[in-house]
Amino acid sequence: MTATLLTFYLFSSVILISSLMVISSKNPVHSVLYLILTFFNAAGLFVILHAEFLAMILIIVYVGAVAVLFLFVVMMLDFNLSREKDNLLQYMPFGLFIGIVFICELIIVLINTNLDLANIQILANPFSNFSEMTNTQALGSVLYTDYILYFQLSGIILLVAMIGSIVLTLRERTGVRRQIIVNQLDRDASSTELKEVASGEGIDI
Amino acid sequence: MSVVTLIFDNIFIILTILMWSIVVFIPILIGVILAVYGDRKIWAAVQKRKGPNVVGPFGLFQVPADGLKYIFKEIIIPDGSDKVLFIFAPILTFGLAIGAWSVIPIQMGAALSNINVGILYIFAISSLGVYGILIAGWSSNSKYPFFGALRSAAQMVSYEVSIGFVIVTVLMCVGSLNLTDIVLAQKDIWFFIPLFPMFIVFFISALAETNRPPFDLPEAESELVAGYQTEYSAMPFVLFFFGEYANILLMCAMTTILFLGGWLPPFDIAPFNMIPGFVWFLLKLLFVFYMFAMVKAFVPRYRYDQLMRLGWKVFLPVSLISVVLTSSVLFFFNLAPNLI
Numbered sequence: 001m002t003a004t005l006l007t008f009y010l011f012s013s014v015i016l017i018s019s020l021m022v023i024s025s026k027n028p029v030h031s032v033l034y035l036i037l038t039f040f041n042a043a044g045l046f047v048i049l050h051a052e053f054l055a056m057i058l059i060i061v062y063v064g065a066v067a068v069l070f071l072f073v074v075m076m077l078d079f080n081l082s083r084e085k086d087n088l089l090q091y092m093p094f095g096l097f098i099g100i101v102f103i104c105e106l107i108i109v110l111i112n113t114n115l116d117l118a119n120i121q122i123l124a125n126p127f128s129n130f131s132e133m134t135n136t137q138a139l140g141s142v143l144y145t146d147y148i149l150y151f152q153l154s155g156i157i158l159l160v161a162m163i164g165s166i167v168l169t170l171r172e173r174t175g176v177r178r179q180i181i182v183n184q185l186d187r188d189a190s191s192t193e194l195k196e197v198a199s200g201e202g203i204d205i
Numbered sequence: 206m207s208v209v210t211l212i213f214d215n216i217f218i219i220l221t222i223l224m225w226s227i228v229v230f231i232p233i234l235i236g237v238i239l240a241v242y243g244d245r246k247i248w249a250a251v252q253k254r255k256g257p258n259v260v261g262p263f264g265l266f267q268v269p270a271d272g273l274k275y276i277f278k279e280i281i282i283p284d285g286s287d288k289v290l291f292i293f294a295p296i297l298t299f300g301l302a303i304g305a306w307s308v309i310p311i312q313m314g315a316a317l318s319n320i321n322v323g324i325l326y327i328f329a330i331s332s333l334g335v336y337g338i339l340i341a342g343w344s345s346n347s348k349y350p351f352f353g354a355l356r357s358a359a360q361m362v363s364y365e366v367s368i369g370f371v372i373v374t375v376l377m378c379v380g381s382l383n384l385t386d387i388v389l390a391q392k393d394i395w396f397f398i399p400l401f402p403m404f405i406v407f408f409i410s411a412l413a414e415t416n417r418p419p420f421d422l423p424e425a426e427s428e429l430v431a432g433y434q435t436e437y438s439a440m441p442f443v444l445f446f447f448g449e450y451a452n453i454l455l456m457c458a459m460t461t462i463l464f465l466g467g468w469l470p471p472f473d474i475a476p477f478n479m480i481p482g483f484v485w486f487l488l489k490l491l492f493v494f495y496m497f498a499m500v501k502a503f504v505p506r507y508r509y510d511q512l513m514r515l516g517w518k519v520f521l522p523v524s525l526i527s528v529v530l531t532s533s534v535l536f537f538f539n540l541a542p543n544l545i
Contacts, residue, residue, distance in 0.1 A: 003215045029343060033290075036336070053382075056325035060369075064332030065362060068339070072358050075343050075351075134321045136382055179510070 004048055011044040028074045036067045053136040229306055229317055237450045241268045244450075244498045251502035278439035283345060286436065290344035295437065295444035298337030302451035305330040309458050310385050312468045312482040323384035324372060327459060328365075331414065334452060335361040338416075338423060338433045341445070345436040353432025356509065357416060357423035363516035364413040370524035371407045374400060374531045375463050380542030388467030390542070395471075397464035403527055404464045406520050408496070411456040413516070415449065417497060419504040420512060457493040458486075465489045 014037065021034040039062045046055035143151055197203045212219070242257065242265060249256030257264035282288055308323045310316035320326060335358055342354020376382065378400070379390040397404040413420040424432030434445055461467060466489075468482030507515070535541040 003218055006212070006215065027287075029287075033340070052320065052322045053325070056322050056329050059329040060325065060332055064329060064335075064365065068335055068358055068362055071336075071339055072355070075339070076355075134382075136322065 008045070008048055011041045011048070015041045015045070028077065029071070032067065032071045032074050035070070036063055039063045039067065051135055053134075053139060225317055230303060233303060233306055233451055233454070236454055237447055238268045238272075240450050240454055240494060241446075243494065244501070247495065247498040248502045251499070272443055275439050275443045280439045280441060281436075283347065283436050285346040287344040287346065290340050291436075292441065294337050294341035294344060295441040295448070297340065298334065298448035299444040299451075301330050301333050301337065302448035302455065305455050306451070306458075308384060309455070309462070310388065310467065311486045313385070315483065316384065319383065319385055322382045324376065324382050324387065324463075327384075327455070328369065328372060331452070331455070332361075332365055334414075334448075337445075337448065341437070342433040345433070347436055349429045349431075349435045350433045353423040353425075353429050353435070357433060360413055360416075360420065360422065360512060360516070363513060364410045364520070367406055367516065367520035367524045368410045368414060370521075370528050371403045371410070372463070374403050374524070374527050377528075377532055377535055378542070384462055384467075388462055388469060391466040391469060392473075395464065395466040395469075400464065400527075400531070402523065404460075406524055407463065408460060408493075409515075410520060411460060412497065412500060413512070415453045415456050417453060418501040419506050421506065422509055422512060425506060453497060454490070454494065457490045457497065460493045461486060461489040465493070 018034040018037040018041070022031050022038065025031050025034060039058060043055040043058045043063075046052070046058060195203060245267075246256040246264075257267035260266040260270050282291055305327050307317040308320055308326050310319065316323075338357045338361075339354045342350040342352075342357070345351070375387065375396055378396060379387045381387065381390075412418075416423050422432075423429075424434055429435070434442060437445060468486040470477035470480065470482075470485055472478075
């Protein structure tokens with residue numbers, strides 16, 4: 001138990017420090033890297049909760065794919081490192097507003113769910129036969145039965161987002177010579193033409 | 206209770222973890238040395254050369270000698286680079302390449318940690334590998350490393366998608382994310398026979414994922430000097446090199462586990478099942494590595510748009526269709542593994 005406690009303090013302190021560094025570091029690339037560190041340690045917290053499937057998915061999806069694209073974009077930005085005036089206080093009112101909204105939402109949720117702290121174990125392990133199946137199976141057995149509608153809805157939302165972003169960025173450029181593999185492979189000796197070129201004169205094609 | 210006493214109470218756990226880390230590290234170190242040697246020998250043989258044959262018997266000490274030479278060289282850090290990240294990138298690549306090996310079972314029950322989500326763990330760790338390259342390219346503050354890093358990021362993200370779907374098809378036939386279960390599910394038939402197209406897709410995607418030729422665009426020497434490694438010298442370069450080969454071996458091990466039946470013998474009859482499992486595992490791993498080396502020797506490098514076309518327009522639809530096809534077959538022929 002104490003080892004778990006130790007790792008919990010390690011992960012959560014790294015999360016706190018690195019998420020502070022995300023908003024306070026001058027260099028945007030460093031910010032993204034601190035964000036990745038935060039994701040990574042959050043996955044560590046999931047592992048402590050025995051939710052190893054969620055931990056791995058968090059790393060694969062957020063760290064392995066989303067944050068790579070973040071880093072990809074931020075790396076190519078032409079940012080100015082010597083902006084001295086840009087201090088944290090400038091964004092304080094807006095940040096404070098967002099923070100207060102989040103805290104209010106958390107409080108509302110906590111009041112409405114009627115959290116029974118004595119039975120916290122039931123909340124953590126909602127399956128009676130949890131010892132018999134892995135948490136991947138447990139997740140799948142409710143996700144594809146009780147929550148199938150929400151699952152499909154979120155899929156459709158993602159599909160719409162994907163199609164939307166493709167539509168926004170797709171543009172047909174004229175004057176671009178594309179490689180058409182089929183045409184290339186279809187060529188044989190009959191489509192070529194041999195021409196005699198006189199020495200020193202060249203030829204127009 | 207203070208943190209110090211906590212650490213002190215668990216000193217034995219920490220020491221055990223350290224000891225096991227060394228137990229994992231030493232075989233990988235030897236494996237990588239032999240892999241580099243084998244790679245060079247095979248490559249040379251294809252081109253009718255002799256390859257390393259001077260240092261030690263059969264040139265076996267060439268690779269350790271090269272390694273020692275690099276270790277004793279001076280580490281040059283470019284003036285305009287982001288110095289902390291510049292040093293951090295090779296360490297990250299190296300650490301991730303070693304870390305993934307902790308879940309690979311080389312024999313029944315012979316994995317350092319037999320976790321429930323083993324295959325996802327390996328997938329996650331290998332998807333993190335791109336950061337070593339991205340950070341190296343950016344922190345070098347030089348154009349060639351930067352181009353190399355950008356190419357590499359796009360390439361690895363693209364091919365990860367098809368690797369993910371290939372893993373999904375295998376997992377549907379197994380019904381578990383545990384690596385030992387995946388191997389045991391192939392007792393009757395190795396998965397490369399029923400899932401042969403997926404085996405091919407996985408093999409080619411593994412080449413792209415490890416930046417091996419013909420997909421070694423991130424370090425294409427004719428265009429980008431040495432890609433993301435351009436500014437690296439001495440020890441950091443060795444770490445990159447080591448991490449790269451450890452990753453290649455990891456991909457070979459993953460191919461073995463997912464498609465070639467891991468430590469299982471080809472036929473479960475007398476002369477074959479007398480041989481211990483790890484020998485079969487290593488033989489299969491060597492076979493896959495031989496194919497990796499042969500591809501390097503005789504396939505010309507892809508152009509960048511060809512690479513992207515192959516990833517997104519060929520492998521992604523093929524693997525998506527195969528997910529649907531495999532699940533339909535499993536469902537309608539009642540072959541799906543029974544869960545719960």
